[in-house]
Amino acid sequence: MTQIRERTVLFADLRGSTALFETLGNAEASGLVTQTVALLSQAVDDNRGDLIKTLGDGLMAAFDNPRDGIKSAMRMQELLLKSSVRSERLRYTHLQIALARGEVVEIHGDCFGDAVNVAARLLDHAGDGETVVTAEVVQGLTSAQKARFRSLDHISVRGRAEPVHIYVLDQGRGDAAATQFGEIVRSAAPEGIRLVWQDLDRVFDIDQMPVVLGRSTQATYCITDVRVSRSHARIDWQGSSFSLTDLSYNGTFVRFGAGGQTLSLRRGSCTLHGAGAIGLGGPPSETQAPTVRFEVLHLAEADRSPLLLQRGL
Incomplete structure (x- = not known):
C-alpha cells in the first residue's frame, strides 16, 4: 500500500x-x-x-x-x-x-x-x-x-x-577539546578568516559561516583538485572562535605557524587561531597535497596580516 x-x-x-x-x-x-x-x-x-x-x-x-x-x-x-x-x-x-x-x-x-x-x-x-x-x-x-x-x-x-x-x-565541547592541544589560546574575538589557495584569495566574516571547503562547485570555497573530497572540511563560528571540522575520507591536516606542530583531523575538529596551513588529503609538508593558507583576522589589524605581507600586498 x-x-x-x-x-x-x-x-x-x-x-x-x-x-x-x-x-x-x-x-x-x-x-x-x-x-x-x-x-x-x-x-x-x-x-x-x-x-x-x-x-x-x-x-x-x-x-x-x-x-x-x-x-x-x-x-x-x-x-x-x-x-x-x-x-x-x-x-x-x-x-x-x-x-x-x-x-x-x-x-x-x-x-x-x-x-x-x-x-x-x-x-x-x-x-x-x-x-x-x-x-x-x-x-x-x-x-x-x-x-x-x-x-x-x-x-x-x-x-x-x-x-x-x-x-x-x-x-x-570546550575549548580544550576543540584545540586538541594541552594549551588553550585566548584572545580578543576574531572578526574574519582569510583563505588562500593558489589565486583564490578570500576573506569570510562570521556572518558568512559556515564555509565548506571542497571539490564540489557548490562548496563555499571550491578547490578543484581530484584529491579533495566534494565536501572535504567545514569552518564554523563557535561564538568566540573559528572551528575546522574534517568531513573527508582522506583526512584534513592543520599546521599552525610556519614550522609549528601539524594536527591530523580524522573526522575530528580543532580551533583555528593565528595563521597556518590546512592540508586537504595530506599534511601541508607534502608537496602534492592541496594546501590552503589561513589567517584568523581582527579586521582592524588586517594591514598587518602575515598573509598579506607574504603576498607583497
Missing part, C-alpha cells in the same frame, strides 16, 4: 567500521558491526520510530514528529559512547546522524522523497559524533530541545538546487 505522509527521516552511519575489518578480520568485524547497529536500532523502537532498513554499518528510520527523532538520535550517541567505553574494539568508532523532515512516499515499508534524499546527503556535512538536522526538524522541537542546536546557516547539498538551512546539535 502506498501512503504519502509528513515524516522525520533519520540516517545514522557508523564511522570507523573499515578499520575494524582490517584489524579484526571479516567474520569478527561483521558480527561486531551488526551487533552495534542492532543496539542503535533499539533507540528507534524506544522513541516510537519505524526502522526502515539497516545499511551495513548504518540505518535509516522514520518518525511521526521531530521530537522523537531527536530523542532517538541522542540516545544512539549515548549507546555508542557507553559501548565504546566497555569495548576496546569500538573505541575509535563514531556515529554521524542526519535528520530531515518533509513529505515522503511510503511503499512496501520503504520511504522515498526529498526529505529522504536531504537526510542522506547531510551525512556528508556531519563530523564524528555530530547530529545535523534541517530547519524543518528544529521547528518541530520543544524550546528546551531547540536551545541545544546551533545554526550552520544555509549549505548547498548535492543533488538539490536550493540550499538547505541546517543546524548541529551542540555537544558542549
